[in-house]
Amino acid sequence: MAPNDSVETNGGTRGTAVGRRKAARYIVPVAVAGVAAATIGLVPALASTGDPDLPEITAQQLIEKIAASDTQQFSGTVKISTDLGIPSLGGLAGSFAQGGSGGDKGDSGADPQKKMTELASGTHTLRVAADGPDKQRVSILDNAAEYSLIRNGDQVWAYDSSSNEAYHATEDGSGTKAEHSAPAPESVPTTPKALAEQVLKAAGPTTSVTVDGTARVAGRDAYKLLIKPRQSGSTIGSVTVAVDAKNGVPLKFTLLPSSGGKAVVDAGFTKVDFGKPAASSFTFTPPKGTKVTEADDAQAQRKTDGGKGPGMFPGAEGLGAGGLGAGDKGGKDTKVIGEGWNAIAEIRTPGGTGLPSKASGDVPAEAQQFLDALGNKVSGKFGSGTVFKTRLVNALMTDDGKVYVGAVTPDTLVKAANNAA
Template structure:
């Protein structure tokens, strides 16, 4: 078993800049429900068995092994279980991503990855993944009687929902990032930005966040998907974070993260388990990355869908009027700052127009979305005024009535304290 060697890893100012840039995109409760966890550089897990006898390695050496991994080809099965302590997002994914409704808008498609990949923020899912270099990836979400696939091949991106027989097609702009999240790693998958689908993508986000406030140690060995692995244990040195620990099982031979486990500081089961149950590092078949819409399938072109949503007034973050500027970056990003550091960092975001949450009474929120928000929120007050705290087991957010949002992997009390201090 490897010794419990430790090291401090400094993420530097680059990690802070990335956190500030991305935080502005996820100020709404759906982000708090899952995607914001990835935004702040936090992440997940899967249970393993076995205790192989491997050569000793330090934490620094193991981190370097992950960074040096040049694996470009793989295929396998990934199991992801997420327990954020919130209602299932399955029926609401379309509402949040498309601006209300569940695929009923003219510009909507049940195959649109922006809505379908949000489903990974809750429940247990089995994914089949494949990659062949930075330009060819495929991820499929497997259901009992259906399959949803997202395929990236060169500048072409296809998504297909077998249940509805709908396909979604986009031509990738080579300078863009919408469908190229994490492509520096050849085995990342073509999910929308902020939705990691492999242990590799999850591990990279956590290591970016590691710094002087983080303890990093080697915590023994494990067997994952039939392969020997070292366990990298990452824990906050600070108190007040909702994160208890993150464990990354790293393939002893290739340096590829095979499993990711995030435990909350409150105790109990893992918030997220994500790991390979089967993995093969051989070159996948070329047919894995080709797609032709089946006969009779409804095909939605990404540009046409975007234009229709804009015409319908549902472009951007939809049910949260005024948030479009934040979702697109630009001036919205300038209204964001970070309070505190490390695991206790809190993003303070000023919404355009200085308005609070829309409500069902105002006619701005669909009934099902309002029900979801009410199930998460608690009313709070302080010297900052009043607002609503949206809670999960991992990321919490305070939305004030005067148009500010405080979000982080910290306790609700920490958010209220930050808002009071900034008032």
């Protein structure tokens, strides 16, 4: 294989698509294609033995191909495997994401805020479809049950066949979601392109981008784009995106941890068709007997029950879905330390208190043993605290009530806390 070309990106790549129609097209912002000015060594990569024999292409050209892709119609099957090194999240994670307990009267078993968090662990098979900016569908297949999230124009429906519950929201006339509406399918990273978009938007001087040969994915020829941190200290080792050689659509996304072992996230099409999906894919009528929850009613009930509820992690509202970046300021109790792959959120917890402890008399000895088993005790200039680890995101909670969290190693978190002390 010929030497790979290398691309360094500049700060201009952090621009985001404006308006729902651009976002719904799953297109990487055109600003990503502006990395040519910082490109060093435009040496194309060649296909290795046994892989598709495709024309030579540079990383810069491949990024531009992704950005220029105007494919708005597709349907197919996606397999997503996620291994964060933690037990299955299921409804527990959904409760935290929703900001309340699972038993609230306003809750629905079909609420997307809860259901989609199940993709954060285990292996799942999804059926996906899109027809332009106003019609998308994502269905999670689980044995005999199916969960579907559907948008058709300004109407968003979610339906859980196992509980026979539905969740309904309406977008406002401007094309943006109403205050209490559910997330539309394109806002959930359930396709390789949506995942790749998040990574490429964050690309900057701390990132190496190369072409790493070719592959066959879902019966289609593809180039492999390899994205790696230039910094040390990140839990992310590399990201590989298989890009359709014909239309520039990412077909497979694989994130490997810097610690080694199997992928943390492996999402790819097993079957794909770029023709126009059937109109029936985007229509939904609740079956007879379905319990339907309106988004506005659910939000109003949560406010009645005390707002966000006890499940909201302190400061979590300051962390955007797109991840951390050098330009992000976070919420009023959150600030971002560092940049690129080593960005860390520093969160001040309400009241400035850390985890409850036996010494403070807040918890019995048995409960303290359980808390200790969840993390590792650390100390430094900042004082002392506990590190909670996964294969991708780690968090340090200090005893004086600060939380440091990011896709970085525990040592990097401790160093950040020491520097902030």
